[in-house]
Amino acid sequence: MPWKNQGGGPWGSGPKGPWGSGPQSAGPRPPDLEDLLRRGQDRLQQWLPGGHFSGMGIALVLVAALAIWFATGIFRVQSEELGVVLRFGKYVRDAQPGLRYHLPYPIETVLLPKALRVNTISIGMTLIDDPARRGRTMRDVPEESLMLTGDENIVDVDFTVLWRIKPGGAGAYLFNIQNPEGTVKAVAESAMREVIGRSQIQPILTGARNVTEQNVQELMQKTLDSYSAGIQIAQVQMQKVDPPAQVIDAFRDVQAARSDLERKQNEAQTYANRIVPEARGRSAQILQAAEGYKEQAVAEAKGQSARFLKVYDEYKKAPEVTRERIYLETMERVLGSSEKLVYDGGQGQNIVPYLPLGELTPRRPPAPPATTGQQQGATR
Numbered sequence: 123m124p125w126k127n128q129g130g131g132p133w134g135s136g137p138k139g140p141w142g143s144g145p146q147s148a149g150p151r152p153p154d155l156e157d158l159l160r161r162g163q164d165r166l167q168q169w170l171p172g173g174h175f176s177g178m179g180i181a182l183v184l185v186a187a188l189a190i191w192f193a194t195g196i197f198r199v200q201s202e203e204l205g206v207v208l209r210f211g212k213y214v215r216d217a218q219p220g221l222r223y224h225l226p227y228p229i230e231t232v233l234l235p236k237a238l239r240v241n242t243i244s245i246g247m248t249l250i251d252d253p254a255r256r257g258r259t260m261r262d263v264p265e266e267s268l269m270l271t272g273d274e275n276i277v278d279v280d281f282t283v284l285w286r287i288k289p290g291g292a293g294a295y296l297f298n299i300q301n302p303e304g305t306v307k308a309v310a311e312s313a314m315r316e317v318i319g320r321s322q323i324q325p326i327l328t329g330a331r332n333v334t335e336q337n338v339q340e341l342m343q344k345t346l347d348s349y350s351a352g353i354q355i356a357q358v359q360m361q362k363v364d365p366p367a368q369v370i371d372a373f374r375d376v377q378a379a380r381s382d383l384e385r386k387q388n389e390a391q392t393y394a395n396r397i398v399p400e401a402r403g404r405s406a407q408i409l410q411a412a413e414g415y416k417e418q419a420v421a422e423a424k425g426q427s428a429r430f431l432k433v434y435d436e437y438k439k440a441p442e443v444t445r446e447r448i449y450l451e452t453m454e455r456v457l458g459s460s461e462k463l464v465y466d467g468g469q470g471q472n473i474v475p476y477l478p479l480g481e482l483t484p485r486r487p488p489a490p491p492a493t494t495g496q497q498q499g500a501t502r
Contacts (some may be wrong), residue, residue, distance in 0.1 A: 191226050192226055193226075194227060195224045195226040195227075196221070196223050197217075197223070197224065197232050197234075198220070198221050198222070199217050199219045199220055199222055199234060200234070201219050201238070203219060203235065203236055203237060204218070204219075204238060204287065204292050205217025205218070205222055205232050205233070206232065206235065206293060206296060207224045207231075208230060208233065209230045210230075211231075213296075214230070216290070216292055216293075217232065219238075235287060235295060237286070237287040237292050238287075239286065240285070240286045240356055241284070241285050241286060241303070241306075242282055242283070243283045243285070243306055243307050244280070244281075244282045244361075245266050245267070245280070245281055245282070245307060246262065246278070246279055246280035246281060246361075247261065247262055247263060247266075247280045247361070248260070248261050248263055249261075262278075266311060267279055267280050268366065269315050269319070270315075270318070270319060271321060271322060271323040272322055273322045273323055275365075276366055277318065277327070277363060277364070277366075278363070278365065278366050278367070279314060279362070279363050280360075280361040280362040280363075281310075281335075281338075281358060281359060281361055282359050283306060283307075283310045283342070283355065284355075284358075284359070285306055285353055285354065285355050285356055286354055287352060287353060287354070288352050288354040291351075291354070292352060294350050294351060295351065295352035295353060298351055298352065299349060299352075302353065305349070305353075306342075306346070306353060309342050309345050309346060310338070310358070312345075313342045317334055317337045317341065318334070321334065323365075326363055327363055327365075331360050331363065335357075335359065335360055336358075338358045339355050339357065339358045343355045433448070
């Protein structure tokens with residue numbers, strides 16, 4: 123039997139289904155839009171003067187709409203944010219933290235980057251969730267941390283970079299670079315590889331960390347400024363600088379040998395600092411003594427030469443007298459220290475040849491009693 127529309131569909135008149143009864147709504151029914159609009163118009167007519175849409179009523183509605191539209195330009199900048207106001211998409215000014223206002227949309231819009239917050243980026247390591255410890259653990263990233271030094275060694279470097287938006291650079295930060303965090307990370311890794319590649323491994327591992335951090339920070343800032351990124355690098359911190367784990371034992375042995383070498387060199391330098399000044403002092407003393415002897419010998423030679431010339435002059439004037447005087451002086455000098463006495467045989471015949479042998483000869487110590495006779499004989 124064909125289906126016929128008999129006012130109620132194929133199931134007859136009324137809300138009936140094919141099984142005898144029609145569908146019934148069990149949940150909440152949707153609001154009736156026509157009813158809502160009608161009730162809104164009634165309420166608006168109650169507020170409008172005259173109770174209908176007169177000219178004054180339309181004006182008040184427009185004024186209220188304009189007030190609401192202008193009120194949409196009020197915005198708040200949080201303490202770590204900086205407001206960047208755009209007018210038709212073009213940067214016009216910055217807005218400091220606090221309650222601010224800009225012309226309503228679509229004339230002006232505002233962006234609120236975290237300009238006053240210091241951000242941190244880690245290179246060579248990453249934080250991963252650790253359910254066993256119910257926290258986060260650090261995992262090394264070798265493709266980022268392994269770097270080649272200037273003396274062809276490999277060093278494992280983990281470091282962090284603290285950065286923020288440069289004062290007055292919020293516009294450049296928002297519009298000149300697409301991925302600020304990725305850009306800072308790439309520039310940091312590149313700068314660190316360049317600085318490490320120019321350095322020796324030993325200073326990097328010991329006392330040149332501060333210099334390396336400073337050089338990396340300056341190189342990063344220079345690179346980001348060339349991009350007009352509007353980013354300021356606050357600090358670079360080297361968290362770990364070690365040889366690769368595969369060679370760290372051998373490297374420590376080398377370090378120990380190098381420490382011994384430095385210790386021996388210091389001991390040798392200490393010994394040299396003690397010996398060399400003493401040797402130089404003795405050398406100077408010997409040189410001064412030699413110089414004094416030289417001056418003395420030269421002076422004596424000059425004196426003897428002068429005396430000889432004087433004697434020679436006198437000799438030319440009176441050879442016999444001078445020869446005799448020289449003879450007498452020579453004999454006096456030769457015999458002056460002897461114990462002999464010389465008498466003139468011609469004029470000294472009347473002199474009693476008394477020789478005070480006891481005064482001429484040096485006194486001897488008293489002899490023992492057994493040799494008293496021999497001593498008397500010797501005295502005679």
